[in-house]
Structure formats: C-alpha cells, structure tokens
Amino acid sequence: MSSKNMFRELDPLLHQQLRLSVVSLLMNVKEAEFTYIREKTGASAGNLSVQINKLMEAGYIHVQKTFRDNYPLTTCSISEKGRAAFEEYVKALQDYLKPQT
C-alpha cells in the first residue's frame, strides 16, 4: 500500500486543523468552555462554531448550552465515539509516519 493510500484512511472529519485542535484539546480535559477553546486555538468565533457543530453532528463531541450570570455559556466535552475516533486517527497517523521499509 502506498503512503498516499494510507493517508486516505485518516478520518476526514479529524484531518482538518481546527477540528483536530479542538478534539486534541478535549481529549486532555473533562470539559472546556467555548471561550477557552477559542483562546487556545486562536480561531475566530464563527469558524470555531461551524467546526464544533460539525463535530457535534458527527457525535464526536457533546455541546452543552447553559447560562452563567445571565450570559450564555457553551461547554464542550469529548464523547466516547470521538475518543475512539481520535485514538484511531492517531494510530493511522503513526502508521503513516512510520518509515516505509
């Protein structure tokens, strides 16, 4: 199998810079607020919202919308499906990065 073919096996939903950043961040924590994710990724609020929605629709993350001191509060956490997908992505990445013999 050529490295090109192996590359295609990487989950397309995770193989995008911002979505991968969000999932990598959430893998490391129990839950994170939207403002925290924005601060860490350096993304614009609009772009981040779009990517978070895509991850949520795929069932990779949970998004909880509540209020704190009368201000809307969005909190994200990784789902079991998202965790499994990320682990699979890392495995595929390791194979891809392994020196070809």
Next chain:
Amino acid sequence: MEKENQPMSGEQSLAIITAMIESTRKDLRDNGSWYLLWGWLVFIASCLHYILLKAGHTAPYIAWFLMPLGGVISIIKGRKEDKQQKVKTQVDQFMKHVLIAFLVSLFMVLGFMSKLGLSTYPMLMMVYGVWLYISGSMIGFRPLQTGGMINWALAILAFFASFEMQLLILAAAVLLGYIIPGYLLRSRYNKSTQNSTASFA
C-alpha cells in the same frame, strides 16, 4: 492563527496534537494557594496554642478560632475559582472525591477528639499524609508526596509525645507537608505561566 481548510501533512497533524496537549497542560497546573492557605492557618494556630499554653492562658485552644475563619475563606475562594474555571479535567473530578474523603476523615478525627484524646493530633497528621500523598501523586508533584510521607513519620513520633510536643510536631508537619511544597508549587506555576507568555510574544 486562523485554521483554514487546507491539506495537512502527517507531521503537521502530530504538531497540532502535541501543541494542544502542551498548551492545556500548562493551564492545569496548581498554583499551590490551597496548600498555603491551610498550611499557614494550621501552622499559626498550633504555634499560638503552644505559646498560650506555655504562658498559662486559661483557654489556649482559642488559637483554633482560625479554622472556622479558614472555612469561610475557603467557601468564598472556592466559589470564585469555580466561576473563573473555564476548563475541567478528569483529575479535577478525581481530586474532588479525594478531597471529600479527606474532609470526612478529618471531621471524624476532630469530632471524636474527646474519645481519641492524645491520639487526636497524630491521627490528624496521618489523614494529612493520605491527602498530601494522593494529591501529590495525581498532579505529579514529588514535594507533596514527600510531605505526605513526612506527615506519616511525624504522626508516629507524635503518638509517643506529650500534648505540648504534639503541637510543635503538628506545626513542623504542616510546614514540611503544606507550606514548603505550596511555595514550590507556586514557583513551578509562575515559571510555566512565564514560559507560556513568552511563547506567544
């Protein structure tokens, strides 16, 4: 740094994953404030109790009035931190349960003070040792783990000491288990904050 929909190489993916893990890791570091707050309160109270006892005060135990004060400060501080906390980890969740176990044990020892008699302070240090050792292990900070072991050793010593000596042993236990590791933790936190600021400069 806007993340565009552009093709990524495997190396770039790996760099993103590493950067995000490293970036959150820096934020999750404890600044040692809780260890310093309670360390100083117990240190002052035990030393004051000893001084009042030596001075022949009729109620030297009033030194422990600092504990309810610490409780009030903790509630205010805890609420404020809860509001400011933008990210929660599995370790936070686990630490919460360990803290509950620690507080239940602590209040049991304090509640049965009259039955425990001279064993109260050694038991207290034993419970401190459990908290310090577990919390130190969870955040990967060796001085706290060592502080826990020192508390166990001092608890054994205190079982054989007079009440007056126990007060001094307790002061030493919190100095070595809470205060010194607390300052070391603060120093590690400040260093990591400086490094993180420098990387964005």
